[in-house]
Amino acid sequence: MGKKALSAALLAATMLTVAGCSGASGSADPNETAVAPLDPGSVSGDITVLTNRTDLVQDKTMEKYAAEFNKTYPEVKVEFEGITDYEGEVKIRMNTKNYGDVLLIPSAISKGDYPDFFAPLGNAGSMKDTYRFTDKTDVDGKVYGIAAYGTANGFVYNKALWKKAGITEWPTTPEQFLDDLKAVKDKTGATPYYTNFKDGWPLAGQWTNSVGSVSCDTQASDKLAATDEPWGEGTDLNALDTLLHDIVHQKLSEKDPSTTNWESSKTLLAKGEIGSMMLGNWAIAQMRDAAEKAGENPDDIGFMPAPFQQNGQFCATLVSDYQQAVNIHSDNKAAARAWIDWFTEKSGYSAKDGVVSALLKEPLPENLEEYVDNDVKMVERSEKQTVQVNAIDDAAEIGLGKQDYRRKLIDIARGAQDGSLQGYFDELNERWSEARKTAGS
Amino acid sequence: MTRTVSTASPPAPVAKRDRPSGRRSRHRGPGRGTWRQQPLRRLTPWLFLLAPLALLVTFTYVPVGNMLYYSFTDWDGVSPERNFIGADNYTEVFTRPEMFRVFTVSFYYLAASVVQIVIALYFATVLSFDLRFRNLFKGILFFPYLINGVAIGFVFLYFFQDGGTLDSVLSWFGADTDHAWLGSPESANTSLAGVSVWRFTGLNFVLFLGAIQSIPGELYEAAQLDGASRWKQFKHIIAPSIRPVLSLSVILAISGSLSVFEIPYIMTDGATGTSTFVIQTVKFAFQFNKTGLASACAVVLLAIILLITWIQRRLVPDEKVDLV
Numbered sequence: 001m002g003k004k005a006l007s008a009a010l011l012a013a014t015m016l017t018v019a020g021c022s023g024a025s026g027s028a029d030p031n032e033t034a035v036a037p038l039d040p041g042s043v044s045g046d047i048t049v050l051t052n053r054t055d056l057v058q059d060k061t062m063e064k065y066a067a068e069f070n071k072t073y074p075e076v077k078v079e080f081e082g083i084t085d086y087e088g089e090v091k092i093r094m095n096t097k098n099y100g101d102v103l104l105i106p107s108a109i110s111k112g113d114y115p116d117f118f119a120p121l122g123n124a125g126s127m128k129d130t131y132r133f134t135d136k137t138d139v140d141g142k143v144y145g146i147a148a149y150g151t152a153n154g155f156v157y158n159k160a161l162w163k164k165a166g167i168t169e170w171p172t173t174p175e176q177f178l179d180d181l182k183a184v185k186d187k188t189g190a191t192p193y194y195t196n197f198k199d200g201w202p203l204a205g206q207w208t209n210s211v212g213s214v215s216c217d218t219q220a221s222d223k224l225a226a227t228d229e230p231w232g233e234g235t236d237l238n239a240l241d242t243l244l245h246d247i248v249h250q251k252l253s254e255k256d257p258s259t260t261n262w263e264s265s266k267t268l269l270a271k272g273e274i275g276s277m278m279l280g281n282w283a284i285a286q287m288r289d290a291a292e293k294a295g296e297n298p299d300d301i302g303f304m305p306a307p308f309q310q311n312g313q314f315c316a317t318l319v320s321d322y323q324q325a326v327n328i329h330s331d332n333k334a335a336a337r338a339w340i341d342w343f344t345e346k347s348g349y350s351a352k353d354g355v356v357s358a359l360l361k362e363p364l365p366e367n368l369e370e371y372v373d374n375d376v377k378m379v380e381r382s383e384k385q386t387v388q389v390n391a392i393d394d395a396a397e398i399g400l401g402k403q404d405y406r407r408k409l410i411d412i413a414r415g416a417q418d419g420s421l422q423g424y425f426d427e428l429n430e431r432w433s434e435a436r437k438t439a440g441s
Numbered sequence: 442m443t444r445t446v447s448t449a450s451p452p453a454p455v456a457k458r459d460r461p462s463g464r465r466s467r468h469r470g471p472g473r474g475t476w477r478q479q480p481l482r483r484l485t486p487w488l489f490l491l492a493p494l495a496l497l498v499t500f501t502y503v504p505v506g507n508m509l510y511y512s513f514t515d516w517d518g519v520s521p522e523r524n525f526i527g528a529d530n531y532t533e534v535f536t537r538p539e540m541f542r543v544f545t546v547s548f549y550y551l552a553a554s555v556v557q558i559v560i561a562l563y564f565a566t567v568l569s570f571d572l573r574f575r576n577l578f579k580g581i582l583f584f585p586y587l588i589n590g591v592a593i594g595f596v597f598l599y600f601f602q603d604g605g606t607l608d609s610v611l612s613w614f615g616a617d618t619d620h621a622w623l624g625s626p627e628s629a630n631t632s633l634a635g636v637s638v639w640r641f642t643g644l645n646f647v648l649f650l651g652a653i654q655s656i657p658g659e660l661y662e663a664a665q666l667d668g669a670s671r672w673k674q675f676k677h678i679i680a681p682s683i684r685p686v687l688s689l690s691v692i693l694a695i696s697g698s699l700s701v702f703e704i705p706y707i708m709t710d711g712a713t714g715t716s717t718f719v720i721q722t723v724k725f726a727f728q729f730n731k732t733g734l735a736s737a738c739a740v741v742l743l744a745i746i747l748l749i750t751w752i753q754r755r756l757v758p759d760e761k762v763d764l765v
Contacts, residue, residue, distance in 0.1 A: 088727055094519050106519075108730055113520050198598075200710060256603035258623035258709060394517075394729045402728050407712040416625045416713055 034119040034326040034337040044075030045332030047101035047339060050083060050090060052322065057082030065349070069342050076335045097329040101336040104322035105137065105145050107401065111387040114144040118325040119333050121146060121340075131344075131358050133320035136383040145323025146340055149349070150356035151280035152316045152368055152378065153210045156287055159302040161272040164188050170304045170314070170374070174243045177307035181252040184275045192275040193247045194265050197257030197410060200403030206278050207244065208400045209319045211236040212381045214308040216315035222385035224400075225392065228433035231425040237400075238425065239308060241409055244278075245421050248413035257410060266290035270301065278306075282321070284367040285354040303367060305376050314376040318356060388439075396435035398428060512736035518726060523733075530737035540738070543718050546630055546705075550698035553634035558690055560638070561645035566675055569653040579650070586643035594707025597636045601708075626714030633705050633715060640704070641697070645690050652683040688757055695753070696746045718742055 037043040049062075056062045057080045066078040081100060083089050091108045093099045094117060109117060120142040121127070127134050127143045137145035162168075165184040171177040181192035196202035212220035214236040224230050224237075231238045247253055254260060254274075268274040270291035277283075281303055288298035305314040324343070326336040343349060350357040354367045364372060371378070393400050405428065411417040412424055512530055516523035534540055564582055568575055585593070600606040601622040611618055623629040656678060664674050702719040705711060711720040718738070726735035 091519050091727070108517075108727075109519055110517065110730075113522075116521050197712070198710075200712075256621040256624055258621060258629065258713060259598060259602040259605070394731070397725075397729050397731075399728055403710075404712070404724070404728075411713050414624075 030115050034333040036338045036341045037334045040072045043334045045335045046077045047332050047335050048079045050081050050100035050103040052086035054082035054084050065347050073338055101327050101330040102339055105325050114139050118144040119328045136320055137323050145325040147320035147358040148322050148324050150318055150320045151282040152318050153280050154303050154305045154316050155276045156279045156283050157276040157302050158272045158300055160300040171307040172309050174307050190273050190275050191254050192252045194274045194277050195253050195257050196260050196262055198260040199262040203406040204403040205401050210306050212317040212379045213306045213315050214239045216310040218379050218382050221381050225385040225388035229429045230432050231428050245413045248410050267294050270294050270296045281367055282355045315379050316376050318378045318380045391439040392435045395439035396431040508736045511733055512740050514733045516732045517730040518732040530734045534737050534741050543716050543721055546717050547698045549630040549634040550701050553638045554694035557638045557642050561642050562649055565646050565649035582646050583643040585640050590703035591707055598708050601632055629713050629715050636704050648686050652686040656682050692750050695749055
C-alpha cells in the first residue's frame with residue numbers, strides 16, 4: 001500500500017514535470033509596439049529596470065537618474081534590479097514572464113527569438129536615421145532593442161610609461177607593437193601587457209570586438225558566417241590571435257596569468273606598472289578614476305587603435321554594448337519605452353561614462369579625440385549575420401565571445417599546454433567548418 | 442525512500458492486533474474494518490509525510506524529471522521552442538571521446554581523497570583518546586568544512602597568487618620558489634586537489650570520530666588489561682568497528698572526485714587543464730546554450746556514479762559489525 005502510493009506520487013510528479021515543460025508562452029501581442037507617450041504626464045505605472053551595473057545601483061547613481069526622469073514623467077515609478085551574474089540569471093528568468101519591464105538583452109537569446117520576448121520598438125527603416133547599431137536587433141524589419149551605448153576598440157595604455165620607454169608614436173604593425181612592448185619591459189621594468197587571464201572576459205569580447213579593426217571591413221563579423229576558415233591566413237581573427245599569442249610567447253605579459261585580478265589591474269595600469277590592455281573606450285573612465293584614486297595623473301591614460309593599418313590608416317571597430325529592450329509581457333510598455341528613450345537621450349550617461357552614444361547626432365566622446373585627430377577610421381560593424389555566426393559558434397563550442405578558447409591560446413603560447421599556434425588555428429578552423437555544416441544555414 | 446516506507450508501516454501491527462476483537466463481526470472483510478473505522482489512524486503517518494514528501498517531490502524529483510526530459514530535446518535554455526530529438530544527445534556524449542578525457546582530472550582528486558581519509562582517520566583516532574585541548578583541535582579540524590566553498594576558492598586564490606601567502610610563507614623558510622602554482626595543468630590540479638583536502642578533511646574526521654566514540658569504553662579497558670598497545674587497539678578494535686563509515690567515506694570520495702565543481706570553477710574556471718566533467722557540463726549549458734546536451738551529460742554522470750557505487754557495494758558488502 002505504502003509503496004504503491006509512493007510510486008503513484010512519483011509518477012504523478014513525473015507527469016506533472018513533462019506537462020509543466022511547455023514553459024512560458026504568454027498571450028502578449030507581438031505586434032504591439034512599445035511607443036513613448038506624447039504627453040509625459042499621461043503615462044503612469046511601476047516599471048522595473050534590470051541592469052548589470054550593480055555598482056551604479058549600489059552607489060545610488062541609478063536612483064538619481066530615476067529622480068531626474070521623474071521630473072518629466074512624474075507618474076512613473078522606476079525600480080532597479082542590479083544583477084551581478086546578469087547573463088546567467090536573466091537567461092533563466094526569461095523562462096517565466098517575470099523579467100522586468102526594461103532589460104538588457106542577454107547575449108544567449110538568439111535573435112530569431114526576440115519577437116517572443118520583447119516588444120518591438122519601431123521600424124528599422126525609420127529608427128536607422130536616429131540610432132546607431134539598430135541592425136543588431138533588427139528582426140524582419142522591426143527593431144527590438146536600443147543600444148545602451150557603444151564602444152570603440154583599442155588598447156588602453158599608460159602614456160607616461162610608454163614615453164619613458166621612448167615611444168611617442170602609435171605602432172602601425174604588430175611587429176612594431178611587439179618591439180614597443182619589449183622596449184617598455186626593458187627600459188621600465190613594467191609588465192608591458194596584461195591579459196586578465198583569470199577574470200577572462202577581457203580576453204573574450206574585448207578581442208573579438210576588434211574583428212574588423214584589422215581589415216577595416218564593416219562586414220568582417222558577418223563574413224564569419226560564410227567562411228570555413230575564420231582563422232585562415234590574412235583574416236582578422238588570425239591577425240589578432242597571432243598578436244596575442246606573440247605577446248605571451250615573448251613573455252611580454254604578466255608572469256602568472258592564472259591569478260590576475262581586474263580590479264587591481266586598473267590601479268596597476270594607472271600607476272604605470274602595466275603598459276597596456278586590450279579594451280574598449282568604455283574602460284578609459286574607469287582607468288582615469290583609478291588613476292585619481294592612486295594619486296596619479298588621469299591624463300596619462302591613453303587609448304590607441306590595434307596596430308594594423310589599411311592604406312596608411314588605422315581602423316577601430318565601433319560596437320554596441322547591451323541593447324535595452326521592453327519585456328513583451330510588460331503591463332507598462334509606454335512607461336518602459338519612455339525610460340529607454342529618456343535614458344538614451346537625456347540622462348547624459350554616455351557622455352559621463354565616456355562611451356559612444358546610441359544616438360547618431362551625439363558627437364563621439366572626448367576620450368576618442370585622439371582617434372579623431374589621428375584620422376582613425378571608425379568601423380561600425382554590421383550585425384546582419386550575427387544570428388548565424390552565433391549559431392555556428394555555439395555548435396562548434398568555440399565561443400568567440402567567451403574566454404576559454406583564448407585562454408587555451410595563451411596556455412599554448414606560454415607552454416603550459418602542448419600545441420602550436422598554427423595547429424590550434426587548424427583545429428579551430430576545422431571545428432568551425434564542421435559546425436557550419438549543421439548550424440547557421 | 443525505504444525510510445519513508447518503513448515509517449508508514451507501523452500502524453499495520455496495530456491493525457492485526459485489533460482483528461480478533463469484536464469489531465470484526467460488525468464489518469465484513471478482514472483488515473478493512475480498521476480502515477473504515479479509524480481512517481485517521483491510517484492517514485496520520487501520511488499527513489505527517491505530506492510536507493516532506495511535497496518538498497522532496499518539488500525540489501528533487503520534478504527537477505530531475507525535467508532534466509531527464511531536457512536531455513531528449515535540443516533545447517537551448519531560453520527559447521520557447523524545443524524539439525524532441527530522441528537519444529541524439531546521448532549518442533553525442535558517447536561518441537565524443539574528449540568529453541570523457543576530463544575524467545583524468547578526477548584522478549588528482551581521487552588521490553587527494555586517499556590522503557584526506559588517512560589524515561582524517563589519524564586525527565580521529567588520536568583525538569578519540571583523552572588529550573589536552575581535545576575539543577579545540579576538533580574544532581580546528583572541522584572548521585574548514587563549515588566555510589562556504591566559494592569563499593574558500595577566493596581565499597586560496599590569494600594563497601596561490603604570485604607573491605601570495607604560500608610564496609611568502611615559503612620565503613620565511615628561505616625557499617624562493619617563484620613557482621606559478623596554478624600555472625601548469627599538473628601544478629594547478631595538484632594545488633586545487635590540495636584545497637579540496639583542506640576543505641573536506643573535517644567532514645571525514647567528524648564521521649570517523651563519531652564512529653570511534655560509539656565503541657564502548659570497556660573494550661579499550663579490556664584490551665589495556667590484556668596489554669594491547671595503542672596500535673593494536675586501533676587495528677583490532679577501532680578499524681573493524683568503523684568499517685561501514687570507512688566504506689561510506691570511500692563512496693563519497695569517489696563520487697566527489699568525479700563531480701568536482703566549486704573549487705576549480707571559482708579558482709581557475711576550468712582553464713589550464715583543470716576542467717572537470719561538471720564544469721564542462723555547465724559550460725555546455727550556459728556558454729554554448731546546449732541545455733539538452735548538458736542535461737544528457739548530467740544524467741550520464743549520475744549513471745556513472747550509481748554504477749561505481751553499485752560495483753563497490755558488490756565488491757565490499759556491508760557486513761554487520763559485531764564487536765562484542
